[in-house]
Amino acid sequence: MTPEGLGATGDMPPEELRRLAHETADWIADYMASVEGLPVFPDTMPGDLRAALPASAPEDGESMDRVLQDFRDLVVPGLTHWNHPGFFGYFAITSSGPGVLAEMLAAALNVNAMVWRSSPAATELEDVTTEWLRILLGLPGGFEGVINDTASSSSLYALAAAREVAYPEAHRTGLFGLPAGRIYASEQAHSSIEKAVLTLGFGQDGFRTIPCDPEYRMDVGALRAAMEEDVAAGVRPVAVVPTLGTTSSGSIDPVAAVGAVARDFGAWMHIDAAYGGPVAILPELRPMFDGWEQADSIVVNPHKWLFTPIDCSVLYCRRPEALVRAFSIVPEYLTSSEQSESRSLMDYGVSLGRRFRALKLWFVLRYFGREGIVRRLREHVRIAADLEGWVAKTEGWRVVAPVHLGLVTLRYAPTGVVGPTLDAMNHKILDRVNASGEAFLTHTVLDGRTVIRVSIGNIKTTEEHVARVWALLLDAAATVSAAVDETRQADPAR
């Protein structure tokens, strides 16, 4: 088969694209309708796909039909299906129909929102959608939003702005020869915060973790003591990064109290609400966010829990001039006459090239509306609480951390079994559930103990799916317990 476009130059002919895009549209609709029938985690080993593909690109172009066939036969069976309603791993992020439609269009348009002139509507729709989201979240005016790829980037940019404020002279001289500085976060903070600290040149010593209370929230007294100690030692406090929805336990740092400490020390407060932020849309959960309006910057990820395909992370900044000071370099070839009338979004971060990410957020906010978003998030929070209740009342199981959002942490800990054996049992339970193909879970460690995470956040996940993963967990625990009992009976000395 010869591709229709071969022999010529130019792109795939529009009629070939039309035919293939229709085929692909059907594949996507079928996939969305049937993804629950696929194993969440694939039956594959490292190297399987690599071994199935040639060592180099083809010499001559291939028919797109053949490429799509290979996609279906070789790629799809090797994917972990994040769309599966039984996907409870990491943070169960979620795409949606309107998001997929927007991404189709954005890929076709292929515009670049670096300056207004490079695609006016792309810049202005980013203004509009980040403003709409700000209002939904209940954040005051003055928080200016910009869309980045991931929270890792958003937090890096926010902390670069914090560095700019703490070390105005460093913009010229660099950090060489300046007094050491530190960024503070709880020991439960996401790894992206430490990564940002390293990237910015502060080193591991520039990152100080603050212990948590028994509910995995930053200990504000310990934060103040740490900052006092550092200031006395000549270390400059640069920023404090509390989290609303930590990755291991879903804990909520007390941002109002943290903010007060940060202010006392003149430090920037950046809030990592990448995961938890979207539920500020729920009026009944808004009190958890008290004080976040005092932050200098906040990251919220619509691609995590707001039905927007990855990647879409919104950084809100109340001191955008510091962000722009950190990142604005305007060479002649990017100057234009509209600079004074519109934001140049390239000035708010590292990436110059910027996909048209606002489109998907706009489609999602309009299709679901505030009310539709509230209804869906509320349901996720409700079914997470259901699971928490089931675990709490089941002998041998315990809920490890309070459930505030969609993340439930649990551990099988039957009486009479201790320490490392329990950890191994929980890993085995996890592996058994994942091997079922019906659900996908990941683990963490809290207080030195292995913990199973059930992260509820995919738009397709219902109470039935949560009930099913709970049944799978109970079943796996029974099997694993029986094996442990057998081992004991075989070797009573153990």
Added chain:
Amino acid sequence: MTPEGLGATGDMPPEELRRLAHETADWIADYMASVEGLPVFPDTMPGDLRAALPASAPEDGESMDRVLQDFRDLVVPGLTHWNHPGFFGYFAITSSGPGVLAEMLAAALNVNAMVWRSSPAATELEDVTTEWLRILLGLPGGFEGVINDTASSSSLYALAAAREVAYPEAHRTGLFGLPAGRIYASEQAHSSIEKAVLTLGFGQDGFRTIPCDPEYRMDVGALRAAMEEDVAAGVRPVAVVPTLGTTSSGSIDPVAAVGAVARDFGAWMHIDAAYGGPVAILPELRPMFDGWEQADSIVVNPHKWLFTPIDCSVLYCRRPEALVRAFSIVPEYLTSSEQSESRSLMDYGVSLGRRFRALKLWFVLRYFGREGIVRRLREHVRIAADLEGWVAKTEGWRVVAPVHLGLVTLRYAPTGVVGPTLDAMNHKILDRVNASGEAFLTHTVLDGRTVIRVSIGNIKTTEEHVARVWALLLDAAATVSAAVDETRQADPAR
């Protein structure tokens, strides 16, 4: 109209998605077939789209048909059409049919290539496609590839690795108290290099620009002298960043000679081949790249000149262990048993979340094949040389920099007109051409003079489009000249 999904929870029903995806497929095919009929740059002013949209998100969900209608009526007329064959601005990047199909699928799958386990085929396809591209480019084995969003990120990550090598102690202590370090690039280097230097904490003093020869290539003697001077002053040379295809002039830095200097000083060589890299696929242009195989890292952007939708930037690194040392932080919740058998791509840069970008590169490389890519790039280079020839032989015009790739720099400079008047005339010519709606150009400044850039790189651009923009330029020059003559006659004293 009520969206079909309203009142329920869950996503858009698959059958609604099917209908809308088919509609969108048709819109995309129609758009691709007719984009040439649209004005390249829209008739819009800053604030127009913002004013046309409500101040906040809707309370109730809206019908997707209405959202798509607004997309067509309000958004599309406000876009700069990068797909238009008359788009010659910035670097004329290019998408393609296979790339669009892949992005549709990637959006639907919504998987995350952070670790192997989070989606095995996504990680392995990134291994495979970056390896295929490495072979096409003629780079030796040992260069390990990873896909980032943009060259700005790729260069930031590469220079973070360089910092890791130059300051091993800084991983712990940060840059505080260490001797100052510097990164070198020519005065024609892209702004992203200086941005990376600032982000990494080196400050503006940590970036030293090296003068160029008359063809805008880095002066290697001046580089050596600068590095000698710095070393004598106690400044640590961290990295040198030559460019293959600078943004203002398309110049090609002499990488073999630059690499020899870098080695003499123990500095990392990172090559910015974001724009020029893809033409290393053409055997007849390969000599321009002599010596790039000695780089420590190289960035090449398939989203610039390799038919891949934005964003897709490949960073090749010959010392990946330094990159991983700079960025690897593995918290418990991201550990898994396959870590030793497969790369964890999150360890190669800042972003933890990683879209399935390899899919579009795979589709593009297979659909066009090596031969199809060569044919298309060769044609772009040929028509750029054509334009260079037409300009060179036309009185009153001059080609400002030698044409090696797809970028032609030109300036209208009729005899008897000087300095600032010429700059203003060239700006007026540019504005007239852009107002035509048939072509879009941007400018730069070289040697203090305003220069018009004609960047050829979109897959739809043919010789006819280049001839047309040249006719538009000649016509605009005639009009602008006539206006200048009239002014002179009206005021002979000038």
